[in-house]
Amino acid sequence: MxxxxxxxxxxxxxxxxxxxxxxxxxxxxxxxxxxxxxxxxxxxxxxxxxxxxxxxxxxxxxxxxxxxxxxxxxxxxxxxxxxxxxxxxxxxxxxxxxxxxxxxxxxxxxxxxxxxxxxxxxxxxxxxxxxxxxxxxxxxxxxxxxxxxxxxxxxxxxxxLANPAAVGSISRAEARRRIGIRSSGPVLLAFGSIRRYKGFHAFGSVLRRLPTEDVQVLIAGQPWDTDLASQLKGQAAADPRLTVCLGRLEDDDLATLISASDAVVLPYADVHSSGVAVLALASGRPLIGAARGMIPWLRDLHGAEWVHTYEGTFDDRAFQDSLRWLEGRSDGSSPVRQPxxxxxxxxxxxxxxxxxGRNGETSQATRGRRRISLRRHRTDR
CATH class of the missing domain: 3.40.50.2000 (Glycogen Phosphorylase B;)
Known part of the structure; x- marks a missing residue:
């Protein structure tokens, strides 16, 4: 139809x-x-x-x-x-x-x-x-x-998931080659519609104060305003550790970006519903985000091995703590069973x-719920 x-x-x-x-x-x-x-x-x-x-x-x-x-x-x-x-x-x-x-x-x-x-x-x-x-x-x-x-x-x-990416169709090494990443260090990805409240512009100032050169940050998506786009382009031009891909993401491009990454970062000031977070975990990529809104619930649901939280804003300390957490975790299959x-x-x-009121019951949200599991069964791991 x-x-x-x-x-x-x-x-x-x-x-x-x-x-x-x-x-x-x-x-x-x-x-x-x-x-x-x-x-x-x-x-x-x-x-x-x-x-x-x-x-x-x-x-x-x-x-x-x-x-x-x-x-x-x-x-x-x-x-x-x-x-x-x-x-x-x-x-x-x-x-x-x-x-x-x-x-x-x-x-x-x-x-x-x-x-x-x-x-x-x-x-x-x-x-x-x-x-x-x-x-x-x-x-x-x-x-x-x-x-x-x-x-x-x-x-x-x-x-x-409105646009599930075909992660796994290419290797991490091949994905990084396509993007042009030569570093062997951790690669952090922030993607989606680029809006001021999401805090993507914080990466530039944090990276500038970060002593290590062995890290890469990818920012990808469609900016909502030209000033923010210009700010991100300027930050990327000033720091080779920051790569910015502005524009609508096609499914193949998104799959390549997620395959190239070690973790997805949500430096949002406010997050109560995030398709990016769900897609990251469903694609087998750990998540880093502030301890507010949806993120602590995801951590409690899927475990601290998959969701790392920080307090406050995404500053130098949060960035370095996240890198240490990422270095200390072991890879594994995604914990998410996506409904x-x-x-x-x-x-x-x-x-x-x-x-x-057409199901013969009272209109109370506590009755007759259809429950959907978000965890994989152990046999799926």
Whole structure:
């Protein structure tokens, strides 16, 4: 089924009790949501994009699933666009629609665009019936930061891999040859969309104060702003230990970068959901990150042999402690059993039905959970 035909798909309206109409934003426009909704788009489930006019349609959706609320609150013209979306959601709630929100983060990484946006976000939170978390430990901080969600039902659903890299198709030596790395020392990789809060620009100043020459840092991904891109290029030009590859990463390029690395670093100021972290561990690469958000949970889940944490910011001490940890660990197979998109879709649909109340149970997130294991069985090691 093509993307266009999926987007045009509508509720059958044949009265079958198992039919569920879900409107989502975004629907097919990101790798993550496309994988999720392709797996959900099945018999008994109808998918449609969220549209303002949808609140007046003959058949209101059973569920509206919102992923990143700034896609609504920052709709042009601001702030009127966000207020219009708030009105749409209020009308849908009055018509019986349930609202589900996946909390990919607690607040916008670059801050609120305005005080009006923050207030609209708070009002939208008060309409939410169910919240999907990718990290169970995020619940308390999320409710503290967004108290409007306190009365919603919560469900943990693992983060899926939107672009699994084919790591292992080439050797580490060949991957490093392709990139042009001649050093035999440790190679650290930071990749993904390059945004200020991720702290990739910290590597330049840390490397400048690091006495050892036998280390390489790779930074790869699409920058969000030209100033940050220029800063990273300048740092790389001044230090041969830093290699910067700016632009969209194709799957083959990503596989080469991960194969060349010894560890993946997340020097983020804030991380509650990270596809980079999941992909690194699933690809058999240990993870280095601050002891906040998702990272301590991953360490507790997979062990300190696979996830190293540091306190505070990624400074000289954190960098050198991470290098010592990396030198002292032994290689092994990945500890992660990455759930399939079918499993993730099943858990998400279970939550939809629970919120709507079509499974014959009360809408409590503590009942009827479909549990998904994230650890490999010992026989897989």
């Amino acid at each position: 093509t993307t266009d035909s999926r987007t045009q798909r509508r509720y059958r309206g044949d009265g079958r009790s198992e039919d569920l109409l879900v409107s989502a934003t975004p629907l097919w426009s990101t790798d993550y949501t496309r994988e999720l909704y392709e797996a959900i788009d099945r018999d008994g489930i109808s998918m449609a994009p969220v549209r303002r006019a949808g609140c007046l349609a003959r058949r209101a959706p059973d569920v509206v699933h919102i992923h990143w609320t700034p896609l609504l609150t920052r709709t042009w013209p601001m702030p009127v666009g966000g207020l219009l979306w708030l009105l749409v959601l209020v009308i849908l709630k009055m018509r019986g629609t349930k609202i589900v929100h996946t909390a990919h983060n607690i607040r916008p990484h670059e801050g609120w665009a305005s005080e009006t946006e923050r207030r609209v976000q708070t009002w939208i939170d008060g309409l939410v019936d169910g919240v999907v978390l990718h990290t169970p430990s995020a619940h308390d901080e999320l409710v503290a930061g967004r108290p409007g969600l306190r009365n919603a039902a919560f469900r943990f659903v693992p983060l899926g 399939s998109w079918t499993e993730i879709a099943d858990a998400t649909v279970d939550f939809y039905r629970e919120i709507v």
